[in-house]
Amino acid sequence: GNSVTQMEGPVTLSEEAFLTINCTYTATGYPSLFWYVQYPGEGLQLLLKATKADDKGSNKGFEATYRKETTSFHLEKGSVQVSDSAVYFCALRSGGSYIPTFGRGTSLIVHP
């Protein structure tokens, strides 16, 4: 079956630090990959996505590259802000299923 593994949090950084949140997956076929972000008290919202190998999704300074050879989709940002403090979820949807598989989420805390 499909699964998504994320690094455990919380990840605590100072403002302007470099961010990496690791995500690896197992899936049948060729999945689409997603990062969602959940700000405190809100629902999840799509941050970025990639639908095929070597695609790079990007949004709001965040990037992630679909690496088929390592089955990874790590989230990166060059300089985090306090407002980036949230929980980040990696997810996949494989072609044969309409039900996405989510990771457990990684909490990011950014200090001024």
Next chain:
Amino acid sequence: GAGVSQSPSNKVTEKGKDVELRCDPISGHTALYWYRQSLGQGLEFLIYFQGNSAPDKSGLPSDRFSAERTGGSVSTLTIQRTQQEDSAVYLCASSLEASKGEQFFGPGTRLTVL
């Protein structure tokens, strides 16, 4: 335009009581999902509706849980004889088409069973 809305935002109930949680998806979205998010856990899939097709109920944890979607729009998740382990945030999401993958989430309903 309006996003996905859910009501109530918070619900406190006593063990053994029934609860109903409501989800209003984005207009025109044919796919609707319910998830449960427990403290420190990821999203647990519960049920999925696509248009007028029979729902995929494979994620419902017990027969105390049920959901319906009327007219292809509003959905209600019902939990009968609530238990303390049902305490969680219940999230609803919709998507234009299930095959597109991108989901739009509501803010959730926080359920507390005393």
